[in-house]
Amino acid sequence: MATYEFSSDSIKNMLGRFARAADGAVKGAREALREDAEQERVNERARREEERAALAWRGREESAATQTTPAKRAAGAAPVVPAAARIETKPVEIKPVARAATAAPSQPEVHAATTASNHPGCRDQRAPLRSAPSLESMVKSSCAFERERLNEAARRAYDELRKGMFGYQERIEVLGATGEELQDAYEALRYGAPEALWLDGFSRRRSAISALNWDVFPVYRISKDETARLLQEMADRSESLLAALRALPSDEQRVQAAHNALILNCDYSDSDDPAEATAAGALVNGKALCLGISLAFKYLMDRLDIPCVVMRGNANGSGKMEEAGPHAWNLVQVKGGWSHVDVTYDLSGSTDKRRPFLTYLGLSDAQIASTHTWDTDKYPTAARPFDCYRRKGRFVCSWDELAGLLDLTLARDRFCAFQLDERLAHTGATGERVLSAEELRRKIFDLAGASLTGVMAGKTQLSVTGSNALHVYHVAVA
Structure with missing residues (x-):
């Protein structure tokens, strides 16, 4: 993270920025963005509906949520989110049942x-x-x-x-x-x-x-x-969320809102608590392993009548598959086609849970294969990607196009999310060299800083986070 200071020289920088904007590639990007303005407003309305669904986890109004006592909040591992969106979580005791001595064979095979x-x-x-x-x-x-x-x-x-x-x-x-x-x-x-x-x-x-x-x-x-008690509590806690999800106009939006709600209300946890490997870990305790998060996502999809499978395979977010470890995620079927959804991986990248990553939301087999492996004979073929960033007008095919997008959104929203075309990671006439993750982030950082020069007074801090394997990035202004 670095600091930019703006001085009287900002006029020159602004002229430079305007010259860049006049470049043919940037001009084309700006015209495309203007043409998509109406669609962006539609997407914004859909996003707000999805946010309301995510915040409706327990169906409480903000006034009721803010009345949560400190003792109740301290009782469980509640995610650090605004009070209106926070779930009260209660740890659940998971312990073995005493069984009759004759229940098991003396020497089980x-x-x-x-x-x-x-x-x-x-x-x-x-x-x-x-x-x-x-x-x-x-x-x-x-x-x-x-x-x-x-x-x-x-x-x-x-x-x-x-x-x-x-x-x-x-x-x-x-x-x-x-x-x-x-x-x-x-x-x-x-x-x-x-x-x-x-x-x-x-x-x-x-x-x-x-x-x-x-x-x-x-x-x-x-x-x-105790099982019946837990199942009843899972049903009670998810009732308001499911009602909000059903009110959305499409299954694809329901999938995204459920994905966002789990990110907002759950933390990844890998301790010795066996509940973390169950749906109750995510839906009741607010903390779970990848398996628990995947089971919780399937629990929600089942109640929305959206076909969903818990995938088991190996994964490594950096793309170094020789270092991949056991992992669980989901397949969902929307409009007759299957897509991958990995809530856990998007949770790990969402430093600001109110702006969750959509990197692993609705991927095809080919798209997710760079970081995940599985038995392809065991599961359905996923060939219908959601293309979340492309549909939102945030799929960037040139550096000039990214400069135009940052100029348009960063100062206004203090935030910009996008996905780079993989070809931008290659340099040279024939793409013989691949930019490292650090080089890509530095280039994005410099473009973001230039976009803000002369626009925002005083000192401004920028952060760039993202998935290097799939080239999805978030730029935020502090």
Whole structure:
């Protein structure tokens, strides 16, 4: 970050800026921007609707939100956002359930637990349930992708596991499935139902040596009553947000508003709390791992009847795939086409949560492949990008065009978000050299500083943040 001082020489700088604006490329950019002015106003109205949806997480008016007591705010890991947009979060206790000694076999063949069940939980501040509905009735299954991808034997195993695990059975009999099919069925249930936050793996043993018959012994992380309580709280907390999302005119806007709401109201957290790997971590506690955030996003999409899948693969934001680690994100289907949405990666880049990054909102396979890898045979092909920055008139194809965009918006809004054409990272007649991340940021910084010269009096601080892999940047004036 650097400081610009403006003096009487600013007149000369202004003349230089006007000369640059008269250049043919800049003139064309300005004319294009003027032609898009009406569309920009439409986009602005849509953006405000999306912001209202994000701020409607708990359906409270600003006056009610500002009455939140300091004690309540300190009880959980609430994101640092304006009072009107802040969610009151309550830690939830996640602890193992005491099970009968005869529930599990003495020597289980396989233990397929996804997380340890003996982690200490958070403090619990319980709220009474309105009623005691069945767990099955509290699950919204609008996307059957996980079950449909299984073969016939694994689907039968899936149905038996779902019936037994949603009924908190101690032992479930599964017939005619291999061990691999049994594991696939469990994973389909675990990732296809974001409400299934009580599941913590299972052990198994053959019930008949000559047949593929199994006795399955589930591991339940929390009690049935506590599960019902958590599911009710998730429903209560998301009710106002979902109402606001349904009021938006298109599924694409609903996807973006849900993406923005999670960024605004959740923090990434990687501690020993197993709740962070569940949808309740994001929707109730306000802190979660990438898996918890992805499950929470699917929870919202399921209730909007938008097909959504939790993706599992590897990722590295810098694009160094040899250093990629395990990661979870989402696929959504809008207007018949699938697109990638990685709320976690956009959350990590959104230093100002009120202006979230849209870098990983609605990408095609080709676009996200620079930072993410996955089993392409396991998931649908994503070929319908949202092109968020292009649709907003913020996709920049030349440096002169960026200068014109900064001239038009930076002094007025004290902020500018845009995406660079990848070709701008290459220099030379044949693009033989690629600019480093630092060189790109410095060039953007210098253009932004020149744009403000002679326009804003006094000292002005600029910051440039962004994703180097996908060339999305935010320029802010402090």
